[in-house]
Amino acid sequence: MPAARVSQRISAIAESATLAVDAKAKALKAAGRPVIGFGAGEPDFPTPGYIVQAAIEAASQPKYHRYSPAGGLPELKQAIADKTLRDSGYKAEASQVLVTNGGKQAVYNTFATLVDPGDEVIVPTPFWTTYPEAIRLAGGVPVEVFAGPEQDYLVTVEQLEAALTERTKILLFVSPSNPTGSVYSPEQVREVGLWAASKGLWVVTDEIYEHLTYDGVPFTSIATAVPELGDKVVILNGVAKTYAMTGWRVGWMIGPADVIKAATNLQSHATSNVSNIPQVAALAAVSGPLTAVDEMKVAFDRRRKAIVAGLNAIDGVECPTPKGAFYVYADVRGLLGKEFETANGTARPQTSAELAALILDEVEVAVVPGEAFGPSGFLRLSYALGDDDLATGVARLQSFLGKAK
Template sequence: MSIGLSERAGAIAGSATMAVSSRAAELRAAGHRIVSFGAGEPDFPTPGHIVEAAQRACGDPVNHRYTSAAGLPELRRAVAETILADTGLTVADGDILVTNGAKQAVYLACMVLLDGGDEALIPAPYWTTYPEAVRLAGATPVTVHTGDRTDYKVTPELLDAHVSPRTKVLFFGSPANPTGTVYTPEETRAIGVWAARRGIWVISDEIYQHLVYDGAVARSMPAAAPEVAGRCLVIGGVSKTYGMTGWRVGWIYGPTAAIKAAVNFQSHMSSNVTNVAQVAAICALRNGRPGFDGVLAAYDRRRRLMVNVLQGIRGVDCPTPQGAFYCFPSVKRLLTKSILGHSFANTAELATFILDEASVALLPGEAFGAPGCLRLSYALDDQSLQTGLERLQRLLSSQDLPRAHVH
């Protein structure tokens, strides 16, 4: 019987990745040595100088009090300087809002842009939060399916096929989660110009901007297409670049009126982001990225290893990602086979099977709007990566012969 929760509460989907995560936790508790390719976060700790800045901040009573909902002025300044250094764009401190991680920035962007009846174009595979944030704002997510043949990229032509008079927003992410796709500056520009011509807002999620390989360049949307800057909200943060996922510091910047509205929302929802975490973020942004080249080289090495192993497994098609820290292979051919006598209706079943049989946790494509694919994070130590890939290779190589060939 219903206990009378809101329609909104009924409409929000739980995380589709939860089934695998909770099964992994059960197996771990039962003593299994699980290798997890599930995590969407760096495996290295927050650098010591950042932690020390936070420790000092804890002792300062100024940080024990409420501060401006928009963020500490010094952090907004540091973010503006970082944007200038990274993209060449000059952004006023007042056009930046410090948020509880980039995730809250996504939510706020939807709240200030979308009304009931509006549509938001979301290229798939997508980060699982986007459609939920659109629904929470009362609007309708419209999935734009891409494929591995186009490196999971949308093009103006593909967007044309999905746009309607109700389209208000386009989500854009480069490098993207879950595919690791990086748009070239020209491709980014083409998408931005497409949106600008139609008066459509772009929410550009640039949280993975520093995680690029093979010389790929992830140009910021308003830098690539200044035409759309007046209708573009850019999302960033310290989580992925500085190993600071748990500190919860992100930001959003864009046109003054939109940021003012987002500040108002945040002032009623959660007030300021934890001061100590903001001080840590100031330290992160003000001190460059010591050691980051080494981190990037480690990700790059792991990326190559993972792609090589996956490409060598029959039935697995793995494009080479150029950014973030995920591989997103298609296993559609594998789904038509059986493995050790088991067959699979979808990748959720396959992921559970892999977890049970090989003690390897990975995420099903359904969670990202891309049935038939799996997401594997390579942000884990070399030894675990090697072990996990060996287990996966062994299990997936035990494919049974198709029925017609069994005599």
């Protein structure tokens, strides 16, 4: 039998569903179709001017035309440590920081460094699409713990306890959440963290949406709230969402010095240093004020309220009000199995994946189905797009989905 052309390890992972939906929407737009894309979690705002200017100036400096340390520019690592203390109260040294090619590499590096084959990682569900794939690439086993809309998509300690086995090594913790926008209260964060500490687990916490909370809801870092975790916590973060810098590709991980050193060794062979020019831009971002994100939050909050109201006006759709990030996670189980009029007759979608495909084909609105994040029956929509596009897209959804029989 001929050998497989692609390794089993790589063949087993799935394409990023969110990027796939976004790519398809952009391709259709390029072909002249008026597609409204709710797929990608990407602010529609430009990167603030002072950050762009820092990059322009850096590009003219020969020292940034050369290799730099694989773990990141020393001044950026220190600035990230300072910013983390400022924003979440967690004290770390520059030696505990690794600058990565976007938040995704921070996720990959972390699980590759911590996970041995067979180790289990508890993954609160719905989850961001990259987490389970990064865990599997490391040889680990993602253990999904699903929390539905009836509990605001927030897992309980009782659920976590039920998922615990002798193979469990890590708890993944994400608040605010992608894809649901849910935010754990300070009391819930402490309860979950104390549980993890009592079981001797590592906690990997993704804090990339730390500055995007609404209605006075606070962001709480589990690393700060639960010092009992000791040195068994890794923080993931980046500049993409806070500063509208998704394309600059700068993220980081913060953790114990030995873990960061090992992850830096991995990165030295995988990609070496992050491009120097974006690193200088990130330095300007994390060292500067939060004025830009405060301005963006005003728009996000307005869009959040509009999209929730618009979706909840559709029979068969239930959309909780998110308290963070810039996503809504709509429960569309009430629409599955119903009949929809289409250009070619009728259709009865049985899954949220089929419903999302139908919506794109019939009314040219791109959404991401729940299958990308866990169980079927849900749709994720990002409200980080412009107000006019949001209104048009929601109106199309109302018109099409509202006629289900």
